[in-house]
Each structure stands twice: as structure tokens, then as C-alpha cells.
Amino acid sequence: MSQASQQKESSSGLSVYFRLLGYLRSSWLTFVISVLGFLMYSVMEPALAALLKHIVDVVSNGLMSENRVTIPLAILGIFLVRGVGTFLGSYFMAIIANKVVYDLRTTMFDKLVLLPSSYYNEMPSGRLLSKLTYDTEQVIGSVTSAVKTLLREGFTVIGLLGYMLYTNWKLSLLFLLIIPIIGYVVSYASKRFRKLSKRIQNAMGGVSDVASESIKGQEVVKIFGGFEYERQRFREAADDNRRTQLKMELTKALNIPVVQFLVAIALAILIWLALDPTLSAQMSAGDFVAFIGAAGMLSKPARQLTDVNSILQKGIAAAQSIFEFIDMTEEPDNGKRALSQAQGNIEWRNLSFQYPNTDRLALDGVNLSVPAGKTLALVGRSGGGKSTLANLIPRLYEVTDGELLIDGHDIRDYPLRTLRSQIALVNQNIVLFNGTIRDNIAYGYLRDAPEETVIEAAKAANAWEFIQQLELGLDTVVGENGVLLSGGQRQRIAIARAILKNAPILILDEATSALDTESERAIQQALDTLMKNRTTIAIAHRLSTIENADVIAVVDNGVIVESGSHKVLLEQNGAYASLHQKQFSEE
Known part of the structure; x- marks a missing residue:
């Protein structure tokens, strides 16, 4: 090591220690x-x-x-x-x-x-x-x-x-x-x-x-x-x-x-x-x-x-x-525009996205929109970009190129806390914390929710029946990541959390993937009720769960291959019709 680099290292060590002091x-x-x-x-x-x-x-x-x-x-x-x-x-x-x-x-x-x-x-x-x-x-x-x-x-x-x-x-x-x-x-x-x-x-x-x-x-x-x-x-x-x-x-x-x-x-x-x-x-x-x-x-x-x-x-x-x-750089949060209650109009305008440290676009020139209160279903093969499209809405990642608009304004114009308060999420990788069922339903912004509303949310998610059967009810500790509950029970707790938040924008990423057929029907009814008058982005593997969506978009290799209603896409006899036919044959 040269004398100059030794002096630099010594100086750096002193500055670090003085900062510590x-x-x-x-x-x-x-x-x-x-x-x-x-x-x-x-x-x-x-x-x-x-x-x-x-x-x-x-x-x-x-x-x-x-x-x-x-x-x-x-x-x-x-x-x-x-x-x-x-x-x-x-x-x-x-x-x-x-x-x-x-x-x-x-x-x-x-x-x-x-x-x-x-x-x-x-x-x-x-x-x-x-x-x-x-x-x-x-x-x-x-x-x-x-x-x-x-x-x-x-x-x-x-x-x-x-x-x-x-x-x-x-x-x-x-x-x-x-x-x-x-x-x-x-x-x-x-x-x-x-x-x-x-x-x-x-x-x-x-x-x-x-x-x-x-x-x-x-x-x-x-x-x-x-x-x-x-x-x-x-x-x-x-x-x-x-x-x-x-x-x-x-x-x-x-x-x-x-x-x-x-x-x-x-x-x-x-x-x-x-x-x-x-x-x-x-x-x-x-x-x-x-x-x-x-x-x-x-x-x-x-x-x-x-x-x-x-x-x-x-x-x-x-x-x-x-x-x-x-000293690491935090999430950029420079938005100043107020957003007390979003209407829920969402538009991806010529949007491209690339994950950090990768050499390929995850989304390439996406143009897509969903009106307020309507449901957009994203379908396609795994790894095609469906979850990425949804994850950009709460700004879990920053848009690489193009725009993502909510109510006509770029999402970067809104403060992160304000933007995310308008969004509820239920995804396939359920996250529960090592606390009580009550803590997991009334989480974060919702922690001061009255017990009556927590019970109503649990009932709407078809979770109240199994919660009542537990010795401590809402006060039952679920263990790390809900390990003491079954997969279906964890999913219902997550859905109850989303129902309780009552946000104008709802993201459902394989929200019924861990449920048996009987529970899925009950949950789907609860979700149908929840989705009314809300802008919903639903990512689904089973096409039968999204046939009533207002808009269905087929995503493949980061590109929107086709979009339209279930009926229109079947008539086009394209990618969606092919997926539907294949799944129908398997079932």
C-alpha cells in the first residue's frame, strides 16, 4: 500500500471515529x-x-x-x-x-x-x-x-x-x-x-x-x-x-x-x-x-x-x-400534490421498467388504462411482468421511462405516504407479523380501528368462523409469518386487512391461490363485494376468477399482447383465447 493511501485510510478512520463520537x-x-x-x-x-x-x-x-x-x-x-x-x-x-x-x-x-x-x-x-x-x-x-x-x-x-x-x-x-x-x-x-x-x-x-x-x-x-x-x-x-x-x-x-x-x-x-x-x-x-x-x-x-x-x-x-x-439513498419522495381521496383512474403511458443491475427490460412501452371503479385483470405466463406492472402503482420501484398516472397526475407528484394510503394489497406471498390476529388485521394506519370494524372485516373475508374457534380469538398469536395458521387462514387474514383499509385502489396478486375450492368461492364473493366501486388490479392464474373483469390484459415478456373484455378476447381467438382453451382442457 502506498504512503498516500495509508494516510487516506488513517484520515478516513479518524473521521469515522469522530463521527461516532x-x-x-x-x-x-x-x-x-x-x-x-x-x-x-x-x-x-x-x-x-x-x-x-x-x-x-x-x-x-x-x-x-x-x-x-x-x-x-x-x-x-x-x-x-x-x-x-x-x-x-x-x-x-x-x-x-x-x-x-x-x-x-x-x-x-x-x-x-x-x-x-x-x-x-x-x-x-x-x-x-x-x-x-x-x-x-x-x-x-x-x-x-x-x-x-x-x-x-x-x-x-x-x-x-x-x-x-x-x-x-x-x-x-x-x-x-x-x-x-x-x-x-x-x-x-x-x-x-x-x-x-x-x-x-x-x-x-x-x-x-x-x-x-x-x-x-x-x-x-x-x-x-x-x-x-x-x-x-x-x-x-x-x-x-x-x-x-x-x-x-x-x-x-x-x-x-x-x-x-x-x-x-x-x-x-x-x-x-x-x-x-x-x-x-x-x-x-x-x-x-x-x-x-x-x-x-x-x-x-x-x-x-x-x-x-x-x-x-x-x-x-x-x-x-x-x-x-x-448514508444510503432512501426511496425518492419529492411529491407535493395533495391526495386526500383518490378517484382511482390509472394509466400506464408508454411505460418501460428495468430492474436494477439487470440488462433487460421487465416492461417495454406499456400503454394501458383502467377507469375509476373498474377492474383490470392481468394474465399471462409467469415472469411476463404482471406483478411488476402492479408493484409500480405504490412505487415499490421507480419507473425507468414513461409515466404512470393516477387521476391524471404522475405518481411521483404525490408524497409516498399519501399515495400508499390510497392502496390496499393482497399478494400471493402472505406477510403476517409475530403478533395477534387483531394486530395483523388492524395493521399500520389501521391500528386504532374499533374492534367491531375488525370483526366485520374478518367476517367479510370469511375468516371470523375459524377465528372464533381459537381459544383466544382475535388475541391469538400467529407466530413468525403466521406459521401457526394454515395457508388458507393466513390468506383470509391478509384479505381482512385489505377489506379493513377500505382503499380506493385494490391490488390482488393471486389473492385466492392458497385456498381450497369451497373457501375460494366464499372469498371470491367477499372480494366481489370489496371490488365494487374500487379500481382493482387483479393478477390471476386461474382465468375463471377474472372473467367478469372490465378489462383483461395479456402480458408477455413485458409487453401488452392484447387487451379487452373476456368476450371480446375470446372472439379475437388470440393469446387469451389460447390460454383459456388450454386451462379449460386441463380442468
Whole structure:
């Protein structure tokens, strides 16, 4: 690595750490108390050296009887002040560290929910969880242990060096010559620590990824015999993490004894020089013992100051990862046009769309419209672009080219919160949260809905019957992603949520896919009622469910092949008629 790049990396690390310390501003009073505590502790170190001088002088001059009470009391006083200082410094620093981690985690989560959908598609969930948990834990060390050691041991070194300079400045200056060599060793170790810390973070992300996938897909793993494969993947990820961690420990283990040996060399040279009568002629026996004692006391804080380097570099590497995440671009939300109640006119005008990091258009020159209160059904082969057309309406993705209009205005003119409040969604991948059935129906904007309206929505979705049979009814906890409910029950809960929202625009993406025939009929009746006077975008595989749609559009390879009513499309004997005939034959 060139000198310029090394300086740039060092500067970058400092700027990241100073930004991290910026989170201390809200706790400045707590920080001041902590600093005062460490100052109290540190002042007592040179006080011990001074007391040692006094004891030697007392013994040398035969004044033991006059000092039998004062010296023990002084010792007790020094250790009492040290103890109080340690408590104040450590406890209040822990308060600050936990507040910093809380602020970082909440800031990261706030960012997480505002990131575009494309980010979630590219980033494994395990890696995201690793950022929220492991990376923030590393920051705790750099804010508590590192700052605590830097303050406490830093003040101690300053106090002891000050006392040594006061006692014999010539010998002290000779002792200080070793500091640049120690600085070079610490600087070299810093670069290696940060580099290894980044590798450990990536390795931890890999461990989280494999574990998360295996937990979510445990049924597939069991049924398809993926145990050996997943075990091998996890062991490889864990072994990578283990080896990188060992390299970190090796560097740390070598760093500490090297610095200690350098301090020991300095101390040995110091004693050799101090025994020269020309340099210690003006020193009493007490001065000499206290000076050597203070120099010996420097070994412990010097060792701890170098030991803290690994924790500090871990924290900087973690903070760098966290700040890169926090600085990511959110969903664009520059709309200013008010939209209290949408009519529901939707138009795709010469619209094209391409997913990020792909080289092919998912939608190409789409022109399509659906009047307010009418139903548009999207049909066609899987991967043709049906769901993409629907997902652009709530701006889960941004239009690449062309326009998507609601009530005659580009959807980008509306604020995201306002736009999405006008849309209800039921898709094939049902999402339920680990709460009660009530929480999942009355979710988000709906959380303050009265119980009567929640029950009405459940009845309309044909869900109230099975909810009543549960011991706790609406207060039944559904488990992570509704794992304690059947597929059909989960789907009905999602439909009840959409019914409760009562939005003017409704998106149904295979909304009855997880239901048996009997339930499907009942749900279809509920959906027919829900769809009245609402603009509905229905994506369906079974064409029998959308025959009454006002407009049916056949989507294939991102292009609208044909559109019209069920009757008109059958008469055209084109793509829709072919799909209908094929499905009718299969049934």
C-alpha cells in the first residue's frame, strides 16, 4: 500500500471515529461526570508515587512514630478516591455507550424501512441482521472500553510523566525517547486490526446468511435432505470467521508483549542512567525510589493503551459499515400534490421498467388504462411482468421511462405516504407479523380501528368462523409469518386487512391461490363485494376468477399482447383465447 493511501485510510478512520463520537453530544453532562471520575482515578497514581517518596524519606530520617497515623490514612484516602473515580467513570461511560448503540440501532432501523425494494432484493436478510446486531456490538467496545481506557490510562500516563518531569526532567526526557518507537508499533498494528475487523464482519454476515436461510427453509431442508449441504455451508462460513478471528488474536497477542518489552528496555536504560551519580546527585533516596516507582507504574497504562487499539479498530471498522448503511439513498419522495381521496383512474403511458443491475427490460412501452371503479385483470405466463406492472402503482420501484398516472397526475407528484394510503394489497406471498390476529388485521394506519370494524372485516373475508374457534380469538398469536395458521387462514387474514383499509385502489396478486375450492368461492364473493366501486388490479392464474373483469390484459415478456373484455378476447381467438382453451382442457 502506498504512503498516500495509508494516510487516506488513517484520515478516513479518524473521521469515522469522530463521527461516532458525535453521538455523545446528547449525553455531554454524563460524559463530563465520567471524565471527572477517570481524572480522580488518574490523579491518585502520581499521588501514590509521592506517598512512596514520603514513606522512604520518613524511614530514612527516622520519623516513623510521627507518621504512624497519617501514612495509613493517606493510603486509605488514595484508594477511596480511586474507587469513587473508577465507579463514576465506568458506570457513566456505560450509560453513554448503551445510549450510543440505541441511537445507532434506531437510526439504522429508520433507514432500513425507507430503503427502496431493490436493496432488499440484493442484500441477504442475514447480512442486514448482522449489521443491526454484531456491528453495533463492536461499536460498544470502541465507545466504552476504548474511551474509558484512553481517558483513564491516558490521564494516568500524563500524571506520572508530569511527576517524573517534576522530580528529574533530564532522566524523564531520556525515557520519552522510546515513545516514537512504541507509536510506530501501534500504528502498524492499527492498520492490520482494521483490515481483519472488516474481514470478521463479512464472515459474521456469511454465518448469519446461512443460518437465516436454513431457519426459514427448514421444511425444504428436511424434506429434500439438505442437511449435509447446509451443514457444510455453515461450517465453511464459521471456519472462515474462526480463522480471521485467530489472525486478529495473533496480532493482538504479539502487539502487547512487544510494547511491554520496549517499555522494559526504556525502564532498564532509565535505571542504568539513574544510578549515574551525575544525573541523580540532587535526588534524595525518596525521590529516587519514587521516580523509579512512577516509571514502573507507566508499564501498566502503556500496555493497556496499546491493548485498546484492537478494540478501537474493531469499532472503527464496524462504525464504517454502519455509516455506509446510514448514508444510503432512501426511496425518492419529492411529491407535493395533495391526495386526500383518490378517484382511482390509472394509466400506464408508454411505460418501460428495468430492474436494477439487470440488462433487460421487465416492461417495454406499456400503454394501458383502467377507469375509476373498474377492474383490470392481468394474465399471462409467469415472469411476463404482471406483478411488476402492479408493484409500480405504490412505487415499490421507480419507473425507468414513461409515466404512470393516477387521476391524471404522475405518481411521483404525490408524497409516498399519501399515495400508499390510497392502496390496499393482497399478494400471493402472505406477510403476517409475530403478533395477534387483531394486530395483523388492524395493521399500520389501521391500528386504532374499533374492534367491531375488525370483526366485520374478518367476517367479510370469511375468516371470523375459524377465528372464533381459537381459544383466544382475535388475541391469538400467529407466530413468525403466521406459521401457526394454515395457508388458507393466513390468506383470509391478509384479505381482512385489505377489506379493513377500505382503499380506493385494490391490488390482488393471486389473492385466492392458497385456498381450497369451497373457501375460494366464499372469498371470491367477499372480494366481489370489496371490488365494487374500487379500481382493482387483479393478477390471476386461474382465468375463471377474472372473467367478469372490465378489462383483461395479456402480458408477455413485458409487453401488452392484447387487451379487452373476456368476450371480446375470446372472439379475437388470440393469446387469451389460447390460454383459456388450454386451462379449460386441463380442468
